[in-house]
Amino acid sequence: MARILVGTCGWTDRALMTSGWYPRGHRDTEGRLRYYAGRFPVVEADSPYYALPSPGTTRLWAERTPAGFRFDVKAHSLLTGHPTRPAALPADLRDRARDDGLLDEVWARYAEALEPLRRAGRLGTLLFQFPPSLAPGPRAEAFVRGCRERARDWPFAVEFRNPAWWRAGQERATTALLAGLDATAVAVDTAQGLPTSMPPVAPVTTTRLSVARFHGRSPHWGTGGKEDRFRHGYTERELAGWLPRVRELAARTDEVHLLFNNCCADAAARAAETMRGLLDVTVPRQAGHACHEPI
Template identity: 70%
Template sequence: MADILIGTCGWTDPALLRSGWYPPGHRDAEKRLRHYATRFPLVEADSPYYALPGPRTTTLWAERTPPGFRFDVKAFSLLTGHRTRPATLPPDLRGHPHDEALRTEVWTRYAEALAPLRDAGRLGTLLFQYPPSLTPGQKAEAFVRAARERAHDWPFAVEFRDPAWWHPDRAARTAAFLRDLNATAVATDSPDAPPPAPVTTPHLH
């Protein structure tokens, strides 16, 4: 039987902070992460979606969590085709056209930043959350495949925000596409969410 790990979307989520869940005195990121890791075995780190972290940051994440703890790390916005403000890019990359060359360089820096988590055994998967504007079709599949080829030796999970990917007429093709990429299908829970995503990677689902 597979293990089921439960966690939240970040340990500094505003709703979590407002809830009073953290004990008094846990006002800094280190204390919050250490406390979180005593209650949950998994967290989605969504801050790398907004800005590339540095290896020092992820090294600290690993040091502040116990063996067996896992981070599912959201991909930087540029890597998934979301609108990306130039100010969120490293200074030396601002002004470059948002093309495959830039995405490849950003991927390289993203992978270098996450290497400490992988080396410490703390990495669950990379989460590539694609925007609703990525509608099904050959062009979209090529875009996702290019990302997978860059991340060929990393755990890779895909969340499609356009429900059309999982429409009954297309679901089998989408599942086969993700299996071919060795990519884990991510289900969403929302009022207009499609049916539950199928298992596309037996080791992670």
């Protein structure tokens, strides 16, 4: 049976920081991460999607977390084909042409920034979340293969935001594509019945790792602002419905990451705690990372 790690998609979300989830004495930069790592064994680092971190920053992430802790790190927006503002790039790259040469340079800096996590054994996977505009087809497959080639020596996970990749008739080809690339297919939980709803499939494409991201079940998924798209409080019954799929993933992979992205107030943290209880997962503890209750 795999090691099942439950956590949230980020630990510095503004809504979480103002929710009261972090107790007094643990609200500074270092205190937040140490407190989080005392409660959960995995987190998604989403800030590199918006701006490249420095190796010094990720070195501190490693130092402030216990052995066995995992960071799943989102790829920078330019690397995944999302619209990217010049301000999201390093200053010396903002006037460069948006071509393969720029992608290669951004990848090189991204990889350099994450090397401290890999050396410390803290890196779970890179997460390449592709935009809804990336629909199945030869050009899209070539783009995904190009991303994998840059990251050929790294753990690599793929989340598609276009539902067509996982619909009946395409699902088998998508699974084969990712398996051939040794890429983890990211399962997602969203509201169903919407044009942008992601099919609730959970394929296994590597034996190393499975990942599921829980985005909430807002009827505004795919539209509106962040508060509309991700506002949802998971019920125990909704999460229990995932248990058979999680057990199946765990039976076929070495490690399973369950990450909650319903990031309004502390809803993601509360859902992660509920899921952990349902799975009876024990969170690893280490001296200096004690669990403190909010006050």
